[in-house]
Amino acid sequence: MATEAEIYADLTTIFNDVFLRDDMVLTPALNAKDVQGWDSFKQIEIIMASEEKWKLRFTTRELDTLKCVGDLVATIAAKTA
Amino acid sequence: MTDLHWLPEIPDWRARLRGLAKKTDGIWDEAVALANGRVNFVLTNALDEQLRRLISTPPDGLAAKPVRLAILGSSTLTHLLPAIRVAGVRRGIWIDTYENDFGQYIQELSEPDSALHAFKPTMALLALDAHDLTAGVTAAMDNDTAAAALDEVCDRIRATWRLARETLRCPILQQAALPVHLPVLGNNEHRAAGSRATFVERLNTRLRGMAEEEGVDLLAIDDRAARDGLRVWHDPGLWHRAKQEVAHGAAPMYGDLVGRWIAAKLGRSFKCLVLDLDNTVWGGVIGDDGMEGIELGQGSPLGEAYAAFQNYTRELSRRGVILAVCSKNDEANAIEPFEKHPDMVLRRSDISSFVANWSDKAGNIRAIAQELNIGLDSLVFIDDNPFERNLVRQELPMVAVPEVSDDPTAYPIALSDAGYFEGLSITDEDRERTGQYQGNKARDALKASVTDLPAYLRGLEMQLVWKPFDRVGLQRIVQLINKSNQFNLTTRRYTDEDAIAVMADPDAFGLQLRLLDRFGDNGVIAIAVGRIQANKDLLIDTWLMSCRVLGRQVEPTTLNLIAQQARKLGARRLIGVYIPTKKNGMVREHYVKLGFSVVETDPSGGSRAVLDLADFQPAETFIHVTEG
Structure with missing residues (x-):
């Protein structure tokens, strides 16, 4: 089971890879409007990379409710619990 | 599994990707190296994006002619383009890509002033999705109706090939239909002519025949999905969300399949x-x-x-x-x-x-x-x-x-x-x-x-862990003594009891040497047994080594250890004996190479060599020695 802190750490790596940066700071409220280049393609990349990382599959409903990083972390934490 | 599992993991991959931006030359070569590491789709995209920021046109001096690939299809293919370009980089080939506006490939092919024609493709990939290809097909169809529908789709594809060939005048790669449809009958699905699963299977068979007639090549993602599992190639949720037929996880493999075809077309397959x-x-x-x-x-x-x-x-x-x-x-x-x-x-x-x-x-x-x-x-x-x-x-x-x-x-x-x-x-x-x-x-x-072997050895972070013979290691010690034939100076065989006797003998030492490096533990790879004589000469009774670690400076490092042990027993000189066999010709000069002087030879080719410990300076090697 992954703790929230671990999830944030691994997600930061994913975000850095996806946005080709090394300075991403993830906060629960962070969302697509805050990050340059976070379009629907990048959104799918983040989702697919998370599925690969935590070996899980998000349901269609779960994906529809993701509005910010906090939602994503909570969903991952619930699914890996 | 769609991993590029044959490519090695590069531990500092991310750091090297970031380093790419600071380079002024050698950017392409470094990108080629990174493309040859094991990358998933995120890292593939990152490499593509970074490289295209730094270099926007083909670098000079590439062995292969740059390729302009048009990818034509009816669903979203954008997420596959970076993987195709990186598969080119992996092979030293610069690929520019073009994707048609959503669903507009026929129009673009037909209009000479379209963006597709302006792109001037040198190769074309027709990536039609299975939903488009089976439009209107339903299990309610009888055999004749289904056969007519199949003919119609095949005619449409053939017409597209001819149109593409006429207008683009370049080689064409046709993607086989991905078998994404679920069966409706079951094991005997083939009896349901109008089943979409059956339709796709029959279409793929027909495509192969048609491709032969028309000189078109096939991208066999149907076969690849059968090997990797369809689940990793296709995600129904992703299809509904973004009309992406090929899942992101499979993108690097998809790109590599295209890259192989391009390489083959350019005569750059491995031989x-x-x-x-x-x-x-x-x-x-x-x-x-x-x-x-x-x-x-x-x-x-x-x-x-x-x-x-x-x-x-x-x-x-x-x-x-x-x-x-x-x-x-x-x-x-x-x-x-x-x-x-x-x-x-x-x-x-x-x-x-x-x-x-x-x-x-x-x-x-x-x-x-x-x-x-x-x-x-x-x-x-x-x-x-x-x-x-x-x-x-x-x-x-x-x-x-x-x-x-x-x-x-x-x-x-x-x-x-x-x-x-x-x-x-x-x-x-x-x-x-x-x-x-x-x-x-x-x-x-x-x-x-x-x-440049020294540079390589230095980077290996080799560690030699030595131990006297002990009960725990006994089995491996005896096994190594009895099966080493090539790097074996005396080929003396030991039983368990012989080895135990060495442990108990105050005038002798037995060393077991384990070699570790950054690739892992090579296990016990060398054995040395020395015995002090009455005249204070130390006779090296046995010295053997696994040929697997030859050329890695284990020999001089072992000599350093033998000399150290010999001094502890009060020895003044080391005596090395070579007893020739049919198999140990490779160590004939072993002692001479290590600085011993030959004092005796016999007609069979055997020799006896001496090293004075008073003058002996331990050799410097890239191996870090520890006692285990």
Whole structure:
């Protein structure tokens, strides 16, 4: 089971890879409007990379409710619990 | 599994990607190196994006002509483009891509002033999705109606090919339909002519025939999905969300399949497979285990797995891949199984270049390329030993070196999945190729190697852990003493009791040496036994080593340890004895190389050599020594 802190750490790596940066700071409220280049393609990349990382599959409903990083972390934490 | 599992993990991949932006030259070469690491789709996209930011046009001096690939389809393909471009980089090929506006490929093909024509593609990929291809097909159709629907789709595809050929005048790659549809009947789905699953299967069969007639090549993602599992190739949720038929996870593999085709079209597929022998082509070490001792063929699962690997390589050779051997062995030992072992599938005549000696493999691979008169960038080298693999990768980055485990069942899969030898057809010339290379064989003496071995050894972070003989290590000690034939100075055999006697003897020491490096633990790889004589000479009763670690400075490091132990026993000199056998010719000069003076030789070729401990300075090596 992954703790929230671990999830944030691994997600930061994913975000850095996806946005080709090394300075991403993830906060629960962070969302697509805050990050340059976070379009629907990048959104799918983040989702697919998370599925690969935590070996899980998000349901269609779960994906529809993701509005910010906090939602994503909570969903991952619930699914890996 | 859609992993590019044959590519090695590069530990500092991310740091090197960031470093790319700070480079002023060598950007392309570094990108090629990174593309040859094991990357998932996120890292593939990151590499593509970074590289395109730094270089927007093909760099000068590339061996292959840049490619302009148009990707035409009816669903979203954008997420596959970076993987296609990176698959080009992996092969040293610059690829620019174009994707049509959503669903507009026929219009764009038909209109001469479309963006597609402005792009001036030199190759085209027609990637039609299975939903589009089965539009209107339903299980309610009877046989005739379904057959008519299939004809109609095939005619439409054929017309598209002709239109593309006429207007673009370039080679065409047709993607097979991905079998994403679920069965409605079950095991006997084929009886439901209007089932979409059946329709796709029949379409894929028809496509292959049509492609032959029209001179079009096929991208067999149907076959690939069957091997990897459809689940990793297609995600229904992603289809509904973004009309992406191929899942992101499969994008690197998809891109690589396209990259192989492009390479084959440009004549840049790999041509030659270079085989290591011991523990690659057979199990065990021929020089130590002998013809009877190696594992090969019927009788053991491992032996059968090695034979199966040989069989696959022979099949490759029969369709035109050149086979070569690069082995650390005495040549006579290495050749013997090819000529005499009843279970060998490969024979000497299957091998176009046969190099077996004790030089470093990078140098030997250069010699093989020279002998066969082909470029180093057309060689694939397969070896179970990570040390050799990484040496060759470092020294000869243009040589492909698949990452494999020590399990021979994985070797054919690695070669096949990597698609090194992608071919578009088999010609009579292909079938005869081995014969041709055999015909003009003229082995030159190997050129002096220019391999930078010290730099490589330094980077290995080698650690030699030594211990006196002990009960825990007894089994391995005795096994090594009794099976080492090549690097063995005296070939004295020990029983368990003999080894236990050494532990108890205050006038003797027995050393077991374990070698670790950044690729892992090589296990106990060397043994030395010394005994002090009445005259304060220390006689080296036994010194042996696994040939696997030859050329890694283990020999001088072992001598440092022997000297240290000898001094503890009050010795003034070391006495090294060489007793020749049929198999240990490689250590004839062992003591001389280490600075001993020969004081005695006998007619059989044996010798006795002396080293004065008063003058002895321990050799400096790249090996860090610790007591275990």
